[in-house]
Amino acid sequence: MNDRWLEVTLPVPADKLDGVCAVLTANGMTGLVVEEEGDFLRFLEQNRQYWDYVDEGLAQRMKGASRVKFYVPDSPEGRGQLRQYLAGLEEYEPQTVSLREEDWATSWQKYYQPIPVGRRIYIVPDWMRGRPVPEGRTPLYLNPGLTFGTGSHPTTQLCLELLEGTLRPGDRVLDLGCGSGILAIAALALGASRAAGVDIDPKAADVAFENAALNGIGPDRLSVYAGDVLTDKKLAERLNPGQNRVVLANIVADVIIPLSTRAGDFLAPDGVFLTSGIIEGRQDEVRAALEGNGFAVAGHRERGGWHAFLAAKP
Numbered sequence: 001m002n003d004r005w006l007e008v009t010l011p012v013p014a015d016k017l018d019g020v021c022a023v024l025t026a027n028g029m030t031g032l033v034v035e036e037e038g039d040f041l042r043f044l045e046q047n048r049q050y051w052d053y054v055d056e057g058l059a060q061r062m063k064g065a066s067r068v069k070f071y072v073p074d075s076p077e078g079r080g081q082l083r084q085y086l087a088g089l090e091e092y093e094p095q096t097v098s099l100r101e102e103d104w105a106t107s108w109q110k111y112y113q114p115i116p117v118g119r120r121i122y123i124v125p126d127w128m129r130g131r132p133v134p135e136g137r138t139p140l141y142l143n144p145g146l147t148f149g150t151g152s153h154p155t156t157q158l159c160l161e162l163l164e165g166t167l168r169p170g171d172r173v174l175d176l177g178c179g180s181g182i183l184a185i186a187a188l189a190l191g192a193s194r195a196a197g198v199d200i201d202p203k204a205a206d207v208a209f210e211n212a213a214l215n216g217i218g219p220d221r222l223s224v225y226a227g228d229v230l231t232d233k234k235l236a237e238r239l240n241p242g243q244n245r246v247v248l249a250n251i252v253a254d255v256i257i258p259l260s261t262r263a264g265d266f267l268a269p270d271g272v273f274l275t276s277g278i279i280e281g282r283q284d285e286v287r288a289a290l291e292g293n294g295f296a297v298a299g300h301r302e303r304g305g306w307h308a309f310l311a312a313k314p
Contacts (some may be wrong), residue, residue, distance in 0.1 A: 004074035009095040014066045029085040033069040074098050118161040126214050140191050141214040158301050158308035159250040159276040166272050174244040176267050177251040180210025188217050195222050196239055200224040245271045253282035257289040264313055276308035283307040
């Protein structure tokens, strides 16, 4: 049994961060930890009581800094995996540190802290369960190490805020591209009666159900399917067409645009389509696709170079 791991760090310019993460994910590495200047500043603020002073030199070195971290076994097989993951990223020089099993198991956890989102949502790493939850907020427990969708990215936060503002008690919700299940689980925690998620990654169902279980939600309220609703008619028929008052798609513009041709089929007559994951420069294309497919854009939010829309059928 392997008891040592390599922590691999790739220093990456902030404007290349999303592209590098996309390459790593395409090469098979999905357990990524992204560090940015904002993460460092939040860490200092949240742990200020433990510091006698702030190292201004360190703060200056972190200015504008970003890096991606992941872990592989410290073995010949693990180094072979590392070469596979880094294919196409030869311009970046990886830094590696060998860790013992017990160090690896918890080293990435320090990058996650509870995240308040909107007016009511409070995303809590499961290992922090039991800590006080701010009054008026609904805790959402997740294991951030499982897959994409931890609540820390602006795209997820924008979608959660739109969801919070539009969800009604008893609504049915459908999440297209559910990843970790965070949006569907949040909808149920906020009062939805049932939610369904679908993702092209077959591992997403296990992850979503595990995160749902952390919140006391079972398969009687959450259904998760693997597949592509654009090409699989039988799958589409299982997603309650015409009955979902909220349909979510926190993906990317190149997927949202074709989805806009089908999203209306899943919506109840008074339903809303919430889209996020739209990078700066693509928002006009997405708006045009939504409007061209019969939606009226009733809301638009932007944060950190990412856009989200609330759309409805007139």
